[in-house]
Amino acid sequence: xxxxxxxxxxxxxxxxxxxxxxxxxxxxxxxxxxxxxxxxxxxxxxxxxxxxxxxxxxxxxxxxxxxxxxxxxxxxxxxxxxxxxxxxxxxxxxxxxxxxxxxxxxxxxxxxxxxxxxxxxxxxxxxxxxxxxxxxxxxxxxxxxxxxxxxxxxxxxxxxxxxxxxxxxxxxxxxxxxxxxxxxxxxxxxxxxxxxxxxxxxxxxxxxxxxxxxxxxxxxxxxxxxxxxxxxxxxxxxxxxxxxxxxxxxxxxxxxxxxxxxxxxxxxxxxxxxxxxxxxxxxxxxxxxxxxxxxxxxxxxxxxxxxxxxxxxxxxxxxxxxxxxxxxxxxxxxxxxxxxxxxxxxxxxxxxxxxxxxxxxxxxxxxxxxxxxxxxxxxxxxxxxxxxxxxxxxxxxxxxxxxxxxxxx
Amino acid sequence: xxxxxxxxxxxxxxxxxxxxxxxxxxxxxxxxxxxxxxxxxxxxxxxxxxxxxxxxxxxxxxxxxxxxxxxxxxxxxxxxxxxxxxxxxxxxxxxxxxxxxxxxxxxxxx
Numbered sequence: 001x002x003x004x005x006x007x008x009x010x011x012x013x014x015x016x017x018x019x020x021x022x023x024x025x026x027x028x029x030x031x032x033x034x035x036x037x038x039x040x041x042x043x044x045x046x047x048x049x050x051x052x053x054x055x056x057x058x059x060x061x062x063x064x065x066x067x068x069x070x071x072x073x074x075x076x077x078x079x080x081x082x083x084x085x086x087x088x089x090x091x092x093x094x095x096x097x098x099x100x101x102x103x104x105x106x107x108x109x110x111x112x113x114x115x116x117x118x119x120x121x122x123x124x125x126x127x128x129x130x131x132x133x134x135x136x137x138x139x140x141x142x143x144x145x146x147x148x149x150x151x152x153x154x155x156x157x158x159x160x161x162x163x164x165x166x167x168x169x170x171x172x173x174x175x176x177x178x179x180x181x182x183x184x185x186x187x188x189x190x191x192x193x194x195x196x197x198x199x200x201x202x203x204x205x206x207x208x209x210x211x212x213x214x215x216x217x218x219x220x221x222x223x224x225x226x227x228x229x230x231x232x233x234x235x236x237x238x239x240x241x242x243x244x245x246x247x248x249x250x251x252x253x254x255x256x257x258x259x260x261x262x263x264x265x266x267x268x269x270x271x272x273x274x275x276x277x278x279x280x281x282x283x284x285x286x287x288x289x290x291x292x293x294x295x296x297x298x299x300x301x302x303x304x305x306x307x308x309x310x311x312x313x314x315x316x317x318x319x320x321x322x323x324x325x326x327x328x329x330x331x332x333x334x335x336x337x338x339x340x341x342x343x344x345x346x347x348x349x350x351x352x353x354x355x356x357x358x359x360x361x362x363x364x365x366x367x368x369x370x371x372x373x374x375x376x377x378x379x380x381x382x383x384x385x386x387x388x389x390x391x392x393x394x395x396x397x398x399x400x401x402x403x404x405x406x407x408x409x
Numbered sequence: 410x411x412x413x414x415x416x417x418x419x420x421x422x423x424x425x426x427x428x429x430x431x432x433x434x435x436x437x438x439x440x441x442x443x444x445x446x447x448x449x450x451x452x453x454x455x456x457x458x459x460x461x462x463x464x465x466x467x468x469x470x471x472x473x474x475x476x477x478x479x480x481x482x483x484x485x486x487x488x489x490x491x492x493x494x495x496x497x498x499x500x501x502x503x504x505x506x507x508x509x510x511x512x513x514x515x516x517x518x519x
Contacts, residue, residue, distance in 0.1 A: 115491055162513045163410040165490040173492070 004048035007057065012041055015058040016131035017216070021103035023065050024128075025166060026088060030156045032069060034128065040065035104129070105168050105220050108213070112181040113164050120155035121184050122191075127152055130209045140191065140203050181217065182230045182286065185210045189234050207238055218273070228277035229287030235270035236293035239263040251394040255302040267297045285320040288313055307337035324355035332365055340372040360389035364399060371406065380406045411445070411514040412494045416482035418507035431482070434501050438486070443497060447484030478508060485514070 001009070019040065023033035040061045054060040111124040119141070126132045126140070138148035158164065169177040192206030214231040221227050243261035246252055274290045292313045299305035314330035327350050335343020347366050356362040367382035383403040390396045438444035453472045460467040481503070488494055491511070498509040 113491075115495070161515070162511075163412075163490040163494070165492050169492065 002049060004053060005045065007048055007053040008041060008044050011044065011057040011061060012131060015061055016041075017104050017107065017129045018058055019061045019065050020128050020131075021107040022062055023069065024107065025103050026066065026091075027069055027073075028166075030128070030159065032072065033065075036065040036068040036072070037061070039068050043068075102168065104216065106166050108181055108217060109168055109177060110159065110164060110166050112177075112184045113159075114177075114180050115162060115164055116155050116158060117151075118184075118187070120151050121180075122188055123148060123151050124155050125184055125188070125213070126206075126209065129213060132209070140206055178221070178224055178227065182226060185214055185217070186230060186234070186286075188213075189237075193237060204241075207234070207241075210234060211238060223280070225277045225280045225282040226284040226286050228273050229284060229290050232270045232274035232277065233286050233290035233293055235266045235273065236290060236297050239266035239270060239297055249394075250397060253398065254296060259301070262297065267294075270294065270297065283316075285317060288317045288320065292317075302336075305336070307333050311337050324350060324353070325359075325361075328356065328361060328365060335369050335372075340369040344369040344373065358389055360386045360391075360395070360399075362386075363389070367402070371402075376406045410488065410490060410494075411516070412486045412488070413512045413514055414447070414484040414486055414494075414498060414501070415480050415510040415512065416484070416501065416503050416507065417478040417510060418481045418503060419478050422506055424506050428506065429502055431502055437500070438484075438497060443486055443488045443493070445485040445487050447482065449482040450480055453479060481507070 016037065019037045020033055023036055024030055027033050027036075043064055044057075044061060048054070107128060108125070111128060112121045116124070123137050123141070126137050127134070132140075134149050134152060135145050137152075138145040141148070168174075188206050189210035192203050192208075192210065194203075211231070211234050214227065214234060218224075218227050218231050239262050240254075240257065242263065243257040243259065244252055244254075270290065271294050274287065274294055277287055278291070292310055295306050295310050295313070311330055311333035314326055314333055318326050318330065328347070331343050331346035331350060334346055344366065347362070347369060350356060351362060351366070363382040363385040367379045367386060370376075370379035370382060380403060383399055383406070387396065387399050387403065390399060435444065435447070456470075456472045458469045458471065458473045460469075484501075486494055486497055488497060491513075494511050498504060498511055501509055503509060
């Protein structure tokens with residue numbers, strides 16, 4: 001790769017979203033904005049090779065994209081309305097440095113508008129903010145390219161036709177709309193995190209993109225504690241990436257992971273971001289989940305994990321998001337902190353509500369607690385129930401191995 | 410932008426007249442100059458459907474499509490964008506027990 005090519009690749013990562021965001025604002029046309037941004041990057045490859053890399057690549061790209069837009073609008077028609085658009089696009093004051101960050105924020109909130117279907121919000125965010133092309137997004141979500149292309153077209157049409165505004169929401173709407181943005185980023189991250197092996201690299205890439213966007217959002221909205229909470233949560237989960245999958249592509253449970261493979265830099269960054277957020281004393285579900293992840297991340301092993309703290313945090317989390325799966329996690333933590341009998345009592349109470357009927361982790365958790373209580377035949381029965389309900393291949397392998405250790409050989 | 414609000418209620422929904430009274434909302438939105446017009450609609454049983462097929466006039470009783478929700482009223486709203494339309498809709502009393510469907514009006518080019 002030549003120096004100029006390297007500079008274009010770097011600029012694509014750093015500047016794509018800024019260029020597209022500004023072009024959408026000045027042209028009001030999402031397709032035109034994307035095309036002009038794309039063309040500007042293509043021109044940079046040649047121009048930077050011959051003229052050298054500009055001091056401010058982002059400014060060069062935005063100016064170039066704007067000139068391309070002006071040319072296109074001029075060529076397309078000479079109607080008065082179009083000429084007015086040209087004048088607006090040419091106005092230098094519309095792209096000064098200070099408005100550019102606001103443009104990215106406008107773009108994030110518009111892509112994640114609740115009037116768009118959830119899958120379209122994710123796709124549009126990956127397209128316009130991360131610069132992934134339609135084929136890459138389709139592969140990441142395992143849908144045909146045509147389906148994904150249509151999803152993106154429909155979303156852009158709805159933004160225009162339904163009058164979805166291109167702006168950061170008013171303060172009274174900001175909390176719920178920020179939560180909507182965070183939900184999109186977390187969904188994107190989890191899609192990537194669910195992917196396990198080398199064949200799933202495109203999906204794994206979603207984790208990096210989600211973290212990158214959360215970083216940008218955190219820079220743009222430093223006062224929002226939950227934004228920091230989500231960034232910390234994703235960093236702390238991601239820190240375990242290298243340790244959670246075996247060479248054969250099998251998921252390794254937390255207790256058996258080689259913790260020396262965890263990323264120390266992501267753990268320390270995650271903890272630092274979380275601590276700063278907690279100091280603002282505006283708690284929320286992402287910060288609580290990040291705190292739980294941090295308890296695991298800083299522990300040397302399962303036995304030396306602060307399970308009482310984790311149990312208390314799960315208790316706190318159920319106050320924010322009442323959810324039987326969170327209750328089950330709390331029971332596991334209590335089982336570790338206060339012994340398997342205490343955990344089993346909570347699991348049994350949860351099972352009695354019927355809220356988790358058919359969910360394989362309920363019998364799997366019961367099985368594990370019974371095993372630790374030295375009740376092997378009951379534990380084996382529960383593992384068999386779990387095996388009848390599990391759908392994920394990696395988890396099935398794990399449960400079968402657990403069952404095998406209980407059965408006399 | 411102009412939007413048509415379809416004020417929908419599921420049949421059998423029981424609310425007090427005070428809960429359903431759109432009066433204060435109408436006053437507020439008229440004052441704000443965002444409400445162009447609107448009214449209640451008589452029920453499906455009073456609807457008449459008209460079609461012309463092969464130059465033949467077909468008139469029938471009732472709505473063309475039976476839906477679960479009944480359109481009980483409509484409003485034409487003229488406001489800045491979808492966020493403002495959502496805010497206006499969220500203040501409509503029916504939003505608390507029925508549904509407000511926001512449809513952007515597609516202006517005819519003549």
